[in-house]
Amino acid sequence: MSASNTRTSHPYALELRGLTKSFGKTPIIRGVDLAVKNGERVAIIGPNGAGKSTLFNLISGRLQPTSGEVLLRGARIDGLKPYAINRLGLARSFQVSNLFPKLSVFENLRCGLLWHTGARYSFLRFLSGLDDANARTEQLLHMLRLQQRRDELAMNLTYAEQRALEIGVTIAGGADVILLDEPTAGMSRTETDHFIALIKEVTIGKTLLTVEHDMGVVFGLADKIAVVVYGQVIAFDTPENVRANPAVQEAYLGSVLAETQANAVLASHATAAQGAEHAAR
Numbered sequence: 516m517s518a519s520n521t522r523t524s525h526p527y528a529l530e531l532r533g534l535t536k537s538f539g540k541t542p543i544i545r546g547v548d549l550a551v552k553n554g555e556r557v558a559i560i561g562p563n564g565a566g567k568s569t570l571f572n573l574i575s576g577r578l579q580p581t582s583g584e585v586l587l588r589g590a591r592i593d594g595l596k597p598y599a600i601n602r603l604g605l606a607r608s609f610q611v612s613n614l615f616p617k618l619s620v621f622e623n624l625r626c627g628l629l630w631h632t633g634a635r636y637s638f639l640r641f642l643s644g645l646d647d648a649n650a651r652t653e654q655l656l657h658m659l660r661l662q663q664r665r666d667e668l669a670m671n672l673t674y675a676e677q678r679a680l681e682i683g684v685t686i687a688g689g690a691d692v693i694l695l696d697e698p699t700a701g702m703s704r705t706e707t708d709h710f711i712a713l714i715k716e717v718t719i720g721k722t723l724l725t726v727e728h729d730m731g732v733v734f735g736l737a738d739k740i741a742v743v744v745y746g747q748v749i750a751f752d753t754p755e756n757v758r759a760n761p762a763v764q765e766a767y768l769g770s771v772l773a774e775t776q777a778n779a780v781l782a783s784h785a786t787a788a789q790g791a792e793h794a795a796r
């Protein structure tokens with residue numbers, strides 16, 4: 516069976532089974548079961564301190580579970596080091612730290628591609644693959660809408676462009692299961708909207724898990740939402756069903772949506788007050 520067949524033949528890209536994690540005597544993840552299908556986009560939401568980042572750390576191999584299993588396409592990966600998990604096609608993209616600041620956009624992407632192919636093939640095959648890598652890098656540049664910035668150093672990009680490049684490098688590295696930590700944190704509303712569209716486009720056919728606080732991003736991006744409260748997944752369903760779920764409303768979403776609505780009302784009051792002040796002058 517070819518590597519690509521192996522990658523897609525299992526129905527679930529990622530499974531968590533009875534996962535627990537304690538720090539000292541404190542249980543933080545308290546029995547999580549989750550099955551993410553190939554190609555699904557899943558947002559993990561929940562209150563501060565619920566255990567979302569810890570879950571990501573357990574999946575990516577940064578932390579080892581206290582008990583339970585993590586499976587990638589049906590094969591156990593708990594106990595493996597992060598680089599070994601990465602080699603199997605699961606990558607985590609959280610900061611701009613994966614970028615080489617003094618290399619150009621093109622070179623950063625090509626490094627991602629060559630790292631992926633070069634590590635698996637002999638040096639001669641690596642050299643013969645350079646043309647392919649260049650062509651694929653050009654494709655990625657277009658997909659990321661960074662072709663105008665092709666020769667710019669990564670350190671000179673805007674924050675949103677750096678995040679786009681970072682995701683591009685992750686994809687160039689061959690990952691088909693991608694974990695994104697708060698992908699739009701620090702972006703303006705307009706940048707966020709563009710970025711959601713971009714993420715959707717570049718992750719077509721890939722499995723995406725994201726930890727996100729911004730409900731606009733969650734509802735704009737996710738096929739399914741996993742709600743984590745106090746180390747347990749209390750709901751895993753479509754955005755519509757999660758929004759309507761009374762347990763979720765009570766434990767988390769009610770207060771978050773109320774806060775979002777309150778902020779919108781406050782903002783509209785502030786705008787109205789500014790308008791009135793302006794008219795009175």
Ligand SMILES: Nc1ncnc2c1ncn2[C@@H]1O[C@H](COP(=O)(O)OP(=O)(O)OP(=O)(O)O)[C@@H](O)[C@H]1O
Pocket residue numbers: 538543561562563564565566567568569570
């Ligand atoms: N390495 C660690 N050692 C001890 N406690 C930890 C460790 N990492 C996380 N915790 C604790 O585990 C709990 C869950 O933290 P985690 O960062 O996973 O939550 P989160 O849902 O990602 O929160 P936030 O939304 O605020 O980022 C917190 O109480 C945190 O203090």
